[in-house]
Amino acid sequence: MMNGIYFVTDADATEPVHAQALAAARAGVRWIQLRDKTADNAAMIALARDLRRVLRPLGTRLIVNDRIEVAVAARADGLHIGQSDGDPQAARAQIGPDMILGLSVEDASQLDSIPAGCVDYLGVGPIRASASKADHAAPIGFEGLRAAVAQTDLPVVAIGGLVADDAAVVRGAGACGMAVVSAISRAPSMADAAGSLVAAWRQV
Numbered sequence: 511m512m513n514g515i516y517f518v519t520d521a522d523a524t525e526p527v528h529a530q531a532l533a534a535a536r537a538g539v540r541w542i543q544l545r546d547k548t549a550d551n552a553a554m555i556a557l558a559r560d561l562r563r564v565l566r567p568l569g570t571r572l573i574v575n576d577r578i579e580v581a582v583a584a585r586a587d588g589l590h591i592g593q594s595d596g597d598p599q600a601a602r603a604q605i606g607p608d609m610i611l612g613l614s615v616e617d618a619s620q621l622d623s624i625p626a627g628c629v630d631y632l633g634v635g636p637i638r639a640s641a642s643k644a645d646h647a648a649p650i651g652f653e654g655l656r657a658a659v660a661q662t663d664l665p666v667v668a669i670g671g672l673v674a675d676d677a678a679v680v681r682g683a684g685a686c687g688m689a690v691v692s693a694i695s696r697a698p699s700m701a702d703a704a705g706s707l708v709a710a711w712r713q714v
Contacts (some may be wrong), residue, residue: 513709514685517691535564535565536704573612576592587610588612593615621658635649
C-alpha cells in the first residue's frame with residue numbers, strides 16, 4: 511500500500527499549498543499529506559476537498575495531518591496523527607475502518623504502545639534535524655530508523671531532513687517510503703525536485 515515518496519505540504523513556503531501538491535503529484539508523488547497548524551477547520555476542509563478532487567485523477571492519495579474533522583468532512587484517503595494528538599484507537603473510531611491511519615514515531619520505545627490492528631503505517635523520525643519543523647524531537651539517524659523497522663511489522667515512512675541522495679539508505683534500512691517537506695516546497699523548481707526524488711527512489 512504505502513510506497514515511495516511522501517510529500518508533506520508546507521504552509522510557510524512561498525508557493526501556495528495547492529501549487530505544491532499539484533507539482534508533486536504531476537511529478538509522480540503518490541502520497542501527499544496536507545499539514546497546516548494554524549488554518550481554521552473551514553479553510554482546511556475547503557482546501558482538502560479541492561486537493562482530493564485534483565489529486566485523485568493523478569493517482570495520488572491525500573492524507574490530512576492531525577485534523578480528524580477535516581479528514582472526515584473532506585473524505586480524504588487518510589489521517590496522520592502524532593504522539594500528542596490523542597489515542598490512535600479513538601482516532602480510528604472516528605474515521606472508520608476504511609480510512610488510512612498513520613502515526614508518527616519519534617523513538618523506538620513508542621512502538622510498544624501502538625494498539626494492534628489500529629494503525630496502517632508509521633512515520634518514523636526525524637532522521638535529521640529539519641528546518642520545516644522547529645519543535646521536532648531529537649534526530650534518530652539512520653541507525654534509529656533501522657532499529658524501528660526491525661521492531662515493527664507496520665510499513666515505515668522515514669521523515670526528517672531527507673533529500674534525493676538519501677533514497678538508497680532509506681530503502682536499505684527497510685523503509686517503504688521517504689517523506690519530505692522543504693526538499694520539494696522550497697526548491698527552485700518544485701516539479702524538478704519532486705521528479706528527482708521519485709526517480710531516485712525508483713532507481714534503488
